[in-house]
Amino acid sequence: MTTNDLPKAGFKLAKIAVGGVVLIGLGMATMAYAKNKPLHTVEKVELDKYLGVWYEVARKPMYFQNKCDRDVSATYTLNENGNIGVDNRCYSKDGQLNESVGEAFIKNAPFNTKLKVSFLPESVRWLPVGRGDYWVLKIDDAYQTVLVGEPRRRYLWVLSRSAQPDQAVVKEYLDYAQSIGYDIGDVIYTKQTQK
Template sequence: MMKKNIPKAGFTLAKIAVGGAILVGLGMATMAYAQSKPLAVVDKIELDRYLGVWYEIARKPMYFQNKCGSNVSATYTLNENGNVTVDNRCYTQDGKLMQSIGEAFVQNPPFNSKLKVSFLPEAVRWLPVARGDYWILKIDDDYQTVLVGEPRRNYMWVLSRTQHPEQSVINEYLDYAKSVGYDLGDLIHTKQTVK
């Protein structure tokens, strides 16, 4: 009668642990590589098509949105000096409307894919200080869904023209965000209800 070699449970678990560690290490190395590459923006944005209302579908946490509970939106309109007026709105957990008006300045005309946004008081908004990066990273041909971020990859938003886009579209944009180095472990899925 021949003896069968049966692997011991400890040895098998060790192999699984080593394999898991290798996979985690490869994932972290891939993310580190993606984060070390410069963040690419879309080739060109037609500002007139980009204007209008966008609904926030998902975001990474940002301090000035800490009180936002639902129905986050941004409305963009062209102002008289050629910049873009930004009207951000959301509702708090207890249903109060919060609104913040700012101005976006195109940084790379005529491509219009890199902007700086200021929420300083209007009288001093022209000063080139306290402006946040607003980079357009991915957008569909019909200007229905967009991924917006900034070069350090700390902040990111998925915006849509509708409050409830298809999940497959959301997944496509989130997968793209991951592929360019965003950590989505703290992602917030925005609650949108009809108001």
């Protein structure tokens, strides 16, 4: 390289730097735009296919799962009243089983894509307070992987029928979450010791 080439090299580096800044800016603008758009659910959830055991494979951090270190699962059953029984389980670092039993109320039957979940004591669950949103945002036709969130995009779960799912599928679901406005920079990948 000669001294005549230095200005050319500096110009090329400046172009690359500007291009990188523009790409980062476009990515951030796209995410901000997606975050301001209304959040859409899947078209319909067939409850009989959705019921059963799901393993958590990824989630955004949330205070009510602070004790969960590994082996997080959710089991959904149909109650006699037509609501969904929810049994969430996980193990803490010291190996203690933590369990939360609640009930999910379908808010948009017959589509079944928007639910409200309550973990209040059973005797007062009928009160329409203390309920969290549970929206089905993406699910495959075979009901093997699901993305669940809520309209403010603070909470997010990727659930699978397998405790050890294909990581390419998990990435696909997280990429989709990002495309609809979720910040996935702080996602926790759940440790699952079962096969």
